[in-house]
Every structure is written in structure tokens, then in C-alpha cells.
Amino acid sequence: MTTDPRWIDEHGHEIDEDHRGLVYDIRTLVDRRRALGLFGGVGVTALLAACSSPESDPTASAVPTATPTATPSPSPSASAAASGPLDEVPDETGGPYPGDGSNGVNVLDDSGIVRSDIRSSFGSSSTVAAGVPLTIALTVRDAATGSALVGAGVYLWHCDRDGNYSLYSRGVEGENYLRGVQETDSAGTVRFTSIYPACYSGRWPHIHFEVYSDVANAVASGPIVKTSQLALPGEVNDLVYATSGYEQSVRNLAQTSLARDNVFGDDGGIHQIASMSGSVAGGYTAALTIGV
Template sequence: MPPHPPTVPAYEGRPLPRPDEEVVDQGLAFDIGTLMSRRRLLGLFGIGAATVGLAACGSGSSSAAGSSSSPSSSAAAAAGEIPDETAGPYPGDGSNGPDVLEQSGVVRSDIRSSFGEYSGTAEGVPMTLRLTVTDLANGGVPFAGAAVYVWHCTREGGYSLYSEGITDQNYLRGVQVAGSDGTVTFTSVFPACYDGRWPHVHVEVYPDQASITDSTNAVATSQVALPHDVCEAVYATAGYEASVANLARVSLDGDNVFGDDGGASQLATVTGDVSGGYTVALTAGVDTTTTPSGGGAAPGGDGAPSGAPPGGPGGTRPSPPA
């Protein structure tokens, strides 16, 4: 009887190219093959690519469990174009009433307090917003020099410059210019969930700081969605009481902005806790060769937040509300 051939060590049915080494030390080609095999398998069950990536990174190693990091340059380069969305009726960029972008001092990282002629500070659970912008027109490299304008509602659900009681405030609005890594960081507070909308942060991207004085110069207008579990934790704290019932009535799939894909490319990654504050991160690809379609104070983007006046500037709210 001929001798049996020697047994070759294998992993998930695939021979190990380095049988004397650990699974995690089999080389790049083997790792990629493992990732692609799992992607095909999990795709049959509707499991997302993010889960596949986490599983592949954790194979054979527990040292990274529970750790978090900023998006890598390769991950940023792979990000697709962030969907174009309406700026809603409370942009503060001059397209629908007040224009905070023409005010000296709007370029700042801490947006919790008002600036210029206004004074006042918004309260709430601390939130650090970190956005990484990539330039898809140039192969997905970091969009260095891009000016990013962000704004969002208060913990009570109102928007500065527009909502009743805070028309004389301009907090929770600000601009940052991306560095060489394409990243901007803002210090703020976690926004409320107001009736009819999923909790979110508004974003406008301009090609450079000089362009921000004209809202039509924006190369991208979108919104960042906040995860449900984090929202629940925040809304259980003092000051967010109205958000509890509002959150129970909305869903990502049913939201008029995120509902077309459940916010797949706009749902932020969040780390932290209520006591220490949260870091909200998202990588947004911007393609300057495409024509923005959702910018401006177009209808269909935001419903009236809690405490908002009966109509937008001039007495007419964009219609239909959402």
C-alpha cells in the first residue's frame, strides 16, 4: 500500500503557505483571500462589509479587542461620495435668511458658544465631531484645504438664528479648514432628536476658506446620522427629555433624508460615554467633478424642530415639511 501523503495544515479549508507559522502570519495574499472568502459567505446572509472587515482583522488575535482608532488613509481613500442632501430650512449660510458664514470668527473649532455680537453657550452632553474629507476627483486623497461648515440643533431641538428664544445666538455653527490629512474637528454638544427627523448634523463642504461667503460655492451638502444606541444613552440624561419620545417615533429607514439606504454611508462611528463625552467620526468622499443636487434650503430635508418659529425667514416654511 503506498504511503499516505503528508497532511498540510489548513485554515478554513485553505492550505497554509507557511505551515510552521501562526494563521495571522501567513502573508498578505493569504489574508486577502480570507477576507474575500468571508465577504462572499457573509454576503449570502446580508451581513455588511464593515462586519467582514472586523472579523478579518480579529482572526487569530485578541490584542485589538475593544480598541478604536481614527480612520486609516486607505479606508479614507476607499470611501465613496457622500450623498447630497438638502441643507434644510435653517442653514445659516445666506441661502435662507441669516448668513453666519460672512461673520468674522466663524472659523473656529469650539462651536458651543456664540461669537461676534452674540453671547451665550449651548449646553448638553459633550461631543467631538471629527470629519475626514477625501477628494474623489483626485483619486480619493485627503482634501487638504477644504473648508467644512457644520451646524446642528441644541439639546432642546432648536436652531440658533432661527428658533424661538435663540434668534440672538449663533452657537452650534462653525467652519474648520482641513489639514493635510483632510480632517476637521469640532467641539460641540450632542444634538436633540426633534419631531419628525432622525438625529443628525448638517455639513457643507467648500473647496477652500475663501469660498464660504457664497453658499453656491459648496461642493457638497450632506448630513451625518447618529447611531441609535448612543442617542438612547444621551437622551436618558437631563435636558434631553423631549428627545426620548421623538426618537421612539422615528427610524433611520423611515427618515426622509437617510431612509433611501438607512444612512449606510452617513452613519457615524461613535466612541465614548455620557460622562466623558462622545467622539463622532465619519469619512466623507467629495467629488468636485459632479454637480451638487441637494444643497441649499430646499424643501423635504428638515421638519420644524422643537421651538422653531411658525415659518422660515419671511414667514414661509419650505414645503412640504419632513
């Protein structure tokens, strides 16, 4: 009789009956975490092997103990090789303040826009945006294959601690801080040094980005491969907004939710919620892998 393929492990061995329930649970967990993009350093194969291998110690814990911390930001040495298909990040609006020439001002052709530290304005102003430090790490992959998109151009922007967008909002029209372009590295990753954005009225805390085929197309306002947004998780929002300077964000956040947000509300931002690490005192890292 042919063995049900659900009970065959990664080595081709039949999993004994005592371990089948655990394997089913782990594979269910794997599927869910794949959908949410939450796996960090623990490999899927290793996780399954730990509970299904005939040679494993039956008295040992079958599942590695997970710590309640967020997935760390992508490693610079991460492989660019195909990792298998992943869900494409949803297309979202660039909003009314893109600064890419589609709604008035165009900052993309300004000298100085290609940079990793976006906290300060460049050109005629050197104003530095204040706020809790935030590193934003985006890893761009081909949704069909999982391969890292090396050399892609990423333009990223967001509001400041007061909920204002440089170039557009009253009082900061002459600033261009919290905007920048970078090229993805050999792992398909870009990292921006920034500050934690506010929660302004009517929107869940978020960060905008556009993906281009390369930096040359980005700074020339060429064809956009993907326009989307990153959502910041509620538990970290609460911690950051309890600090000085973010007082109005506390009120605004209390009046909205991911489910009611006009961008993330359709699916609760399942493919756009960043994995977080760090602290208020030391700064946070928001990491997200996106399929395009």
C-alpha cells in the same frame, strides 16, 4: 492548471485548503466593513495575512480579537495619500436652517465663524449651548482616489439640546452657536467641539455639513462641493437622551427610525452613520470619513 485567484494571498502564495474557508469569510467581512467605513487601526492586508500566511501558526487565532467599541476618531497623523476609491457620501438637503444665505440669514461672512469650538455664540452674544460634550471629526476624501482633501473648507451646524437652531428658532434668533467653519488638515480632517444634538419631531438625530474647495469660498458663500448630513447611531442616542435636559428627545426618538427618516431612509444612512467612541460622563467623539 491555473489556481483560482481567490485562493492566492497577498504574497502570491497559494492558500492551502484548510484555510480557504476562513479567508473567504474574512474577505467577505472586509468588503462589508469597507462599505460601511468601519475599519479602524487594523489594516486589511494585516487581517488577511493573519489567516492566510503559510508561515502562520495553525494553533494561533487567525483573526485578531475585536473589541466591541466604535472606530476611534481619525488620527492627526493619518496619511493624505490615496487609499483607493470610496463611495461618495449622498447629497442631502441643507434643511430650512442653513445660515449660509440660501434661506435668509448668512452667518458665513461674520467675523468669528472660522473656529473649532462651536458651543458658544460669538459677536453680540456669548451664550453657551448646554449638553453632553461631543467632538465631531469629519475626514474629507476624494471619492475617486481616496486622497485626503487638504485645505478644504467645512461648514458644520446642528440643533441644540432643545431641538432649536440658532438664528432661526423662536427664542434663539439672536444666537449663532453650534455653527462653525474649519479648514481640513494634512489628513483631510476637521474637528469641532460641540454638544450632542437633540432628536426633534420628525427627524432622526443628525448633523449638517457643507464642503467647499477652501475656507475662502466657504466664508464668501462660494460654490458648494457637497451638502450632506451625519447620522448619530441609535445605541448612543439612547444613552445620551437618558440624561437630564434631553427628556423630549426620548419621546421624539421613539416615534422615528433611520428607515423612516426622510433623509436617511433610502439606504438606512449606510454611508453617513458616525463611528462613536467615548461615554456620557466623558463626552463622545463622532467620526465619519466622507467621499466627495
